[in-house]
Amino acid sequence: MLRIHNSLAREKQAFTPIESGKVRMYVCGLTVYDYFHIGNARTLTVFDMVYRWLTTAGYEVKYVRNITDVDDKIIERANRNGEAIEALTARMVAAMHEDCDRLLMLRPSVEPRATHHIDNxxxxxxxxxxxxKAYPASNGDVYYAVREFAGYGKLSGKSIDDLRAGERIAVDGHKRDPLDFVLWKAAKPHEPxxxxxxxxxxxxxxxxxxxxSRAELGETIDIHGGGWxxxxxxxxxxxxxxxxxxxxxxxNYWMHAAFLNMDNEKMSKSLGNVFTTREILVKLDPVQGGETVRFFLLRGHYRSEINYTWDILQEARGALASLYTALRDVPPAPAADFELDWNDPHARRFHEAMSDDFNTPMAFAVLFELRNEINRTRDGRLAALLRALGGTLGFLQADPAAFVQGMAAADETAEIEALIxxxxxxxxxxxFAEADRIRDEIKARGIILEDGAGGTTWRKA
Known part of the structure; x- marks a missing residue:
């Protein structure tokens, strides 16, 4: 029995879909004005994991993740770049797909764009x-009348009166109430x-x-997800x-992924600690970098904050490599001879962990137990089980030898850059004596250094 922590109920609840065997899931996607940052990557990866596990559990899932392609930030960025909004959003959607692919995410069932649903x-x-529940104002905007909805605040636990007393709300003479929010914005010059x-x-x-959501999934849906x-x-x-x-x-079930912090601080542009996923991926080997980041993002429970530092990412990289090393040293039994049996003790514990509100830390612990047994017994069927269980979450499907070799190459590159x-x-x-000594050490590794006006470059001899 799958249990999900429902943010609306503030507790874990048994999952019962609206339609037996089928799940309607909507997740808030990205506003495509820039490359997405590593905090966005966590939310996207979490719900890719949820999608994969629901499918593994036997559900037919319609997964809808939207794209916001008209927005104040998009308009401002396009104007700053001197490019058409359509050109900016097309470029950023393509980049989003590239980075999601590197993180081994499945494409959603449907990926609707805001500009394609104006009529809806x-x-x-x-x-x-x-x-x-809403009203047109004299300035051409249309506002939602918050006080006309009796349940406002039931998800967040905020009351309207507390919001009025505690929030700073810009005065707008066109609104009936300062808390009312805009549904339709009157056109401004040079805007779409x-x-x-x-x-x-x-x-x-x-x-x-x-x-x-209403257009793609109907008036009531099973799961809605997004960042906290x-x-x-x-x-x-x-x-x-x-x-x-x-x-x-x-x-029926609200799910929220917790924050990713940067070196124990919340990401903030003012602090200068916002890194795009692409920046981080570029620093990693292309063979194993995307899977390493994915592994790091899912090691913590999705409702717990996680901390990013380069050292923590490297530690996750080493842990993932240890699983691949086991698969390299003990080749899995052929797929034709292996079928995942959920009654196997390891598989059962893995299933129980994932069925308990998608408890990836406990599921990963099972993978490491399997690694230890594989290293001890050299059992190819256990190796096949490790690969199959990892595959339910998007891991361990690469060639093990290539993955481990990529790790070694990345380590060598880092060492050479440190020596330079x-x-x-x-x-x-x-x-200069120390500089010459280091140069000789690098040369002994079969590396040729080339000093130039722009700095030192290197290549293998």
């Missing part, structure tokens, strides 16, 4: 206006816009997910919009 958004807004009965404009951010930071106001507003229009429950940096420091300190 306007239809939902029309429903809300007709039911008195669409025609509507409210005038030319574009959608607000929150309405996108309610409209696309989206719980309020985005997901709270989605509930108000969707339930305000339908009068039905919007989501040490030689440069020695030359700067005018310690």
């Amino acid at each position: 958004m306007l239809g939902l807004i029309g429903d809300l206006v007709s039911k008195g 816009h669409w025609c509507s009965c409210y005038g030319e404009g574009r959608p607000g951010w929150h309405i996108e997910c309610s409209a696309m 930071d989206l719980q309020f106001p985005h997901h709270e507003n989605e509930i108000a919009q969707s339930e305000g229009a339908s009068g039905k429950p919007f989501v 940096a040490a030689r440069a420091e020695a030359k700067k300190a005018r310690n």
Whole structure:
């Protein structure tokens, strides 16, 4: 029996889908104005893991993950770059897919774009206006009337009165209440816009997910996921919009992935500690880098914050390599001779861990137990089991020898770069004897150094 921690109920609950054997899952995707950062990567990877495990558990899953391709940040970035919005978003969507592929993510069943669902958004807004839950304002905007939805705050635990007292809300004379939020923004010069009965404009951010979820999955869905930071106001507003229009429950199980911190601090542009996933992947060997990052992102439970440092990533890399080394040294039994048996004690414990709110730390512990037994018994069927269990989460499907060789090559590269940096420091300190010694050490490794105006480069002899 699968149990999921439901953010709305604030407890683990047995999972019962709306339709037996089928799951409707919606996850908030990316706003495509830049490469996605490592915190985004955690959320995307978590729900790829959820998608994979639900499929492994026998469910037919329709997984919808949206793309926001019209937004203030997109407009600002396109203007700064001097490029068309469509060109920017097309470039960033392509980059997103490249980076997701390197992290071994499966593509969602559907990946709707906001600009392709304007009519659905306007239809939902029309429903809300007709039911008195939203209103057109004199400035051409359309607002959601928060006080007209009795359940506002039930996901986040915030009350309207507390929000009024404790939040700083910009004064807007066009709103009936400062807490009301925009559904449709009146057109501004030189911004993309669409025609509507409210005038030319574009959608607000929150309405996108309610409209696309309704269009792709229906009025009530099984699972809605996203990062913890989206719980309020985005997901709270989605509930108000969707339930305000339908009068039905919007989501049966809410799931939220916790933050990824950078060196024990929350990521922040002001602190300069925001790194894109692409930046990190570029520093790793292409054979094993993406799987290493994926392994790091899933080692912690999805509801627990995890900490990123380069050293922690390297530790995860070594742990993953130990699993591949076992598979290299003890080749798995041929696929034709092996079938995953969930009654096997290891497989059963793995299944129990994943069925307990997707407990990847406990599932990974089973993989390491298997590694130890493989190293002790040299049993090819255990190796096949290790590979099969890892495969349910997107791991251990690469060629083991190539993976381990890639690790060695990456380690050698790091060592050479460190020696070159040490030689440069020695030359700067005018310690030429030490610089020559380091050069000889590098040469003994079969490496040729080439000093130039731009610094030192190297190649194998």
